[in-house]
Amino acid sequence: MASSIRVRAIANGDITEVQTLIQHPMDSGFIKDDKGEFIPAHYIRELTFEHNGKAVFVADWGTAVSKDPYVKFAFKGAAKGDELKVSWIDNKGETDTATFKVQ
Amino acid sequence: MTRLSKTSIGLFGLIVAIFAGSAAFAASTEADFKQAYAAADAAEKEAGRLRNQWLATEAALAEARKAAESSDFDRAVAAAKEAEALAKASIFQATSENEAWKNLEIRP
Amino acid sequence: MKFLISLAILLLADAAAIADGADPAAEARAFREYFFQKFPNVNPDDFVNGPYALNEDMRRQWEEKEQFPPYEFSLEAGKELFAKPFANGKHYADCFPDSGVAIRQNYPQFDAKRGKVITLELALNECREANGEKAISYTGEDMAALTAYVAFTSRGKPFDIRIPDDPRALEAYENGKRYFYTRRGQLNFSCATCHVQNPGERLRAEVLAPGLGILNAMPIYRSEWGGMGTISRRFITCNSQVRGVPLEAQSEEFRDLEYFLSYVSNGLPISGPGARP
């Protein structure tokens, strides 16, 4: 099973720009299925980016983040080849972790 | 766009009204339903041959069957008549489009 | 004498074309010209980007999304599916010229042997069946993923749809054209009502895409669907949007429609997979 996490982390001088796309339904719990029953909420609650063991970005999400969520941020102090560890956990306790190289 | 769609619906709504206007007022029997349904079904099949069925026709046919199952034949007949009217309107549309489609065509 | 005969044949051929009302090449030119004149500020190649070619605010939202497009997962899945061998050890690549790489722009094709239009979706399923696999749904995620991958390998290649010198091919094109312009459904809309007469206008929330180049971006990730959709899925949706009972995926009408719409967009680049509202 391929990772649910896609990351592009590109260093430009001292600043590394990070773009992330995660495969996740982000069901809000407010939408009904074809049978008219509510699809239970299923959404990522926390997404964390770590560089050298230090959190560089932490996202707390509710149900209003779009399906297959995307987020972009930038941080200082990383160099090309450094590792960026990305983890998420959702409201059902499911989780995924992946490591990416800064390019 | 909105005005266009309203005009279109208005046109077909009128046709539907004309067809539906002939619905019987007296209490309907199962035989009435079967007759009305057969007519609607035949018209819808014809629309199918012309590859131009409407969702509303299918919905009205389903409504007619459902009402008949619960022995509400007044409602069943009314729905079948509506379905027939809708199916005939879709046949009218398909037939008139045999030539009319060319009016929109971009030509060299 | 020879010259006279040639001239006579030419005249006859011309007369035949006029009588049939069938000169696809001239019609395709007129089709393109219509859109170029309607939107003089749009670069011809940009028509493949649908509503984003016509609306600045939407274009910015699209460009933001293209930074990390929502079809990315489907594209990867399609690449894996395409490479995965069938039970008999053969691959999709064995069914197509150039191992199926950069072939999107050549579909649909007219198959002279069978006298019918073969779309990419149909060809993929025929490949499966020829290798003892079950056909997959034309409207499902796997077909969207497969066609996304095939389209991706063709990005930038101009549509190159051929109408061979075969009356049946011409008839298929004509049939597709007729379908495109024919009003249907309770709303009494044709494809052309939205995509020729009113592109750029808002219908409810949507900005209508121009008919020119509309298939170049397929398959598409639609925010409205929350997922990917094939050409089959898009056509079926169109039918139900005008309150008609949708035809079957890959029915003759839909295949011919795809043939017509692709042909008139000849020369415009493949941009699929795409993203739409």
Added chain:
Amino acid sequence: MTTFDGDLPVTRRLVLRGAGSVALAGLGIAGLGIASFHAPEALAAANDKYPEDAFKQKDGTEAIKRLYGRPAEPSDKIKLDAPEIAENGAVVPISVSTSLTDITSIAFVVPENPNALAAYYKIPQGTLPSIANRLKMAKTSNIIVIVESGGKLFSATKEVKVTVGGCGG
């Protein structure tokens, strides 16, 4: 890459989620690979927990209050970028950046959504105060972005028209 064996480490944060058994049940659905689970250190390292209560609020003002304990004042040093008309409420690209300094968090609030708080980002030192994300909008609404700068709260607001709703977010 995916790591999990159901043997969740007992940290305060994970217990708060009551994740254990639910996580196992959820595994099949997500089709996640099964291997050993390493607690994401950062999750445990972060001081403040997931703001459960703030995310449950229907009212935007109340959500901000539960999140920060106080209201924010408008600032023209925040650049909030969002479309005039969302092409689809299910996916509305929204980004923010600011010239304010010493930023510790940024929050996005959509008052007309069923739950007003959409996202809350913690910005450690060394991370730039610039975020782009995609949010759902149920209907036309203001987007309020809150920037926590030097312990003070600042906000910027922009209306986004939504004609096709994201069916509640």
